[in-house]
Amino acid sequence: MTQSHESIVQQQFGPQAAAYVTSAVHAQGPDLDRIAAIAAEVSPAHALDLGAGGGHVSYALAPHAQAVTASDLSADMIAAIRAHAAGQGLANISGEVAPAEALPFADGAFDLLACRFTAHHWRAFEAGLREARRVLAPGAPAIFVDVVAPEQAQADVHLQAVELLRDPSHVRDYRASEWIAALGRAGFTVQAMRTHRLRMDFAVWTERMRTPEAHVAAIRSLQSMVAADVARHFALEEDGSFTLDVALFEAV
Numbered sequence: 505m506t507q508s509h510e511s512i513v514q515q516q517f518g519p520q521a522a523a524y525v526t527s528a529v530h531a532q533g534p535d536l537d538r539i540a541a542i543a544a545e546v547s548p549a550h551a552l553d554l555g556a557g558g559g560h561v562s563y564a565l566a567p568h569a570q571a572v573t574a575s576d577l578s579a580d581m582i583a584a585i586r587a588h589a590a591g592q593g594l595a596n597i598s599g600e601v602a603p604a605e606a607l608p609f610a611d612g613a614f615d616l617l618a619c620r621f622t623a624h625h626w627r628a629f630e631a632g633l634r635e636a637r638r639v640l641a642p643g644a645p646a647i648f649v650d651v652v653a654p655e656q657a658q659a660d661v662h663l664q665a666v667e668l669l670r671d672p673s674h675v676r677d678y679r680a681s682e683w684i685a686a687l688g689r690a691g692f693t694v695q696a697m698r699t700h701r702l703r704m705d706f707a708v709w710t711e712r713m714r715t716p717e718a719h720v721a722a723i724r725s726l727q728s729m730v731a732a733d734v735a736r737h738f739a740l741e742e743d744g745s746f747t748l749d750v751a752l753f754e755a756v
């Protein structure tokens with residue numbers, strides 16, 4: 505049986521909406537601190553959190569913006585954000601169910617955009633970046649954060665393989681060089697890039713996506729045969745936990 509990529513994304517994320525709101529990996533990080541700092545400098549009238557998931561970017565933007573729109577392909581995620589925002593008294597956050605590749609917003613509608621840990625799921629990465637560019641006012645800041653693949657091909661393929669086995673909605677963790685080139689083609693100027701590393705606890709990482717047992721076993725099998733330099737790159741541990749590279753791109 506075949507289905508659209510969008511329905512695979514919705515099936516993967518919908519039932520896990522509450523887990524993303526409480527996920528420690530998503531609720532903190534130097535990238536989230538940087539997004540909040542930029543928002544504090546800019547004081548946007550209307551900020552967009554693109555691919556909002558559990559809403560952590562929206563919660564970081566809300567104290568600094570007049571209004572924040574959280575948009576996501578998953579209606580369950582948007583419902584979870586609305587419930588959490590209401591519980592926290594964050595009245596300036598609203599939600600919109602929409603694919604990044606076809607946003608229901610006017611040209612130049614936002615004066616800040618942040619997009620974190622979502623682009624690697626998009627069916628059409630570059631179309632999503634063009635939409636981000638379209639809905640931003642000219643000269644307004646955009647911050648993109650995602651897991652990035654190593655530039656070395658062997659380590660890149662290992663990462664994509666374990667990601668896809670873990671989550672069938674995975675498309676690609678782009679390399680930093682691919683991000684910079686794609687942002688340029690979409691009309692953005694990248695002004696800065698910051699990187700940090702993020703440890704994935706194997707059990708938490710697979711449970712959050714409800715990875716089937718057969719796929720967990722396949723990931724462990726791949727990890728047991730991995731080349732030494734790839735294992736070193738990802739700081740692969742005995743139990744399958746490993747460490748990823750995350751990049752934050754500041755663009756206008």
Ligand SMILES: C[S@@+](CC[C@H](N)C(=O)[O-])C[C@H]1O[C@@H](n2cnc3c(N)ncnc32)[C@H](O)[C@@H]1O
Binds near residue numbers: 517554556558603626
């Ligand atoms: C890992 S979660 C996002 C985490 C969140 N941005 C954060 O910083 O905590 C990935 C989200 O991307 C959403 N997503 C995947 N593909 C999408 C698309 N094409 N358009 C919009 N949202 C998408 C999923 O529904 C999911 O909620």
